[in-house]
Amino acid sequence: MTSPLLVTGGTGTLGRLVVGRLRAAGCEVRVLSRRSRAPGAGVEYVTGDLAKDEGITSAVQGAAVVVHLASDKKGDAEATRNLVRAASAQDRPPHLVYISIVGVDSLSFGYFRSKLASEQIVAGSKLPWTTLRATQFYDLILTGAQKAAKLPVVPVPSGFLVQPVDADEVAARLVDLALGRPSGRVPDMGGPKVSSAAELIQGYLRATHRRRKVLPVRMPGTGPIRAGGLLVPDKPAGPAAGRRTWEEFLAARLR
Ligand SMILES: NC(=O)c1ccc[n+]([C@@H]2O[C@H](COP(=O)([O-])OP(=O)(O)OC[C@H]3O[C@@H](n4cnc5c(N)ncnc54)[C@H](OP(=O)(O)O)[C@@H]3O)[C@@H](O)[C@H]2O)c1
Numbered sequence: 001m002t003s004p005l006l007v008t009g010g011t012g013t014l015g016r017l018v019v020g021r022l023r024a025a026g027c028e029v030r031v032l033s034r035r036s037r038a039p040g041a042g043v044e045y046v047t048g049d050l051a052k053d054e055g056i057t058s059a060v061q062g063a064a065v066v067v068h069l070a071s072d073k074k075g076d077a078e079a080t081r082n083l084v085r086a087a088s089a090q091d092r093p094p095h096l097v098y099i100s101i102v103g104v105d106s107l108s109f110g111y112f113r114s115k116l117a118s119e120q121i122v123a124g125s126k127l128p129w130t131t132l133r134a135t136q137f138y139d140l141i142l143t144g145a146q147k148a149a150k151l152p153v154v155p156v157p158s159g160f161l162v163q164p165v166d167a168d169e170v171a172a173r174l175v176d177l178a179l180g181r182p183s184g185r186v187p188d189m190g191g192p193k194v195s196s197a198a199e200l201i202q203g204y205l206r207a208t209h210r211r212r213k214v215l216p217v218r219m220p221g222t223g224p225i226r227a228g229g230l231l232v233p234d235k236p237a238g239p240a241a242g243r244r245t246w247e248e249f250l251a252a253r254l255r
Pocket of ligand 1: 011012034052072079134135
């Protein structure tokens with residue numbers, strides 16, 4: 001592909017993996033970041049801020065595909081709206097590939113609501129689009145486990161059901177989607193196993209040879225998560241099925 005692919009959020013956990021895979025596939029890559037950065041091997045950085053509507057036109061200029069991964073805990077809808085507006089004003093509007101989260105339509109947390117609103121902005125645009133929902137990345141679970149394991153007694157939200165996935169497998173799927181035809185909403189991607197938060201923490205404690213008591217704590221307002229709201233509704237299959245387990249991820253990461 002001769003036109004560059006723009007990756008928003010290309011400096012983040014998922015984005016770095018997507019950029020690496022796009023480079024390995026021989027693509028020219030442009031990354032939008034809020035901080036100015038020197039160009040890397042085959043990667044051009046454009047400074048801009050999606051939420052403040054700054055630098056987006058230069059970032060999308062001439063891009064055949066925009067992989068939109070940028071995200072802020074405060075919410076993503078305004079940023080997505082600004083990106084869609086700039087992309088739609090191009091002479092040749094790009095294919096917009098968006099990453100969302102499994103369960104955004106069944107859980108009503110503010111961040112999830114903003115992801116659902118972003119999905120709707122993408123689908124309601126006149127751009128050709130593809131949206132993939134994924135479950136929580138192992139990196140996110142690891143960060144939480146590392147913090148929690150600093151305490152002598154480790155609190156875990158009781159009954160939380162999750163189906164975490166390896167971010168690099170999500171990156172591989174996104175690259176396939178970005179290099180393919182616009183597909184609308186594609187099947188949700190999740191990891192190979194449904195686990196409780198307590199099981200994941202215990203796996204981390206075992207992998208790091210720590211002895212801690214795990215204390216399940218009932219968190220108000222999380223009934224939908226205990227009821228499976230974060231799980232892929234149908235068993236993931238084909239390219240939507242992550243294969244790497246939590247144990248394999250930990251073994252590689254903690255080496
Ligand atoms: N983490 C998970 O478990 C998970 C699960 C499913 C889906 N997702 C989705 O996957 C995406 C990536 O998640 P992640 O955990 O990899 O994110 P992350 O590591 O927190 O990275 C966030 C990225 O967003 C960029 N960004 C934030 N605000 C921006 C703004 N106003 N303008 C431009 N760029 C901005 C940051 O770039 P700079 O700091 O360089 O500006 C950074 O590259 C998100 O859309 C998230 O909702 C995440």
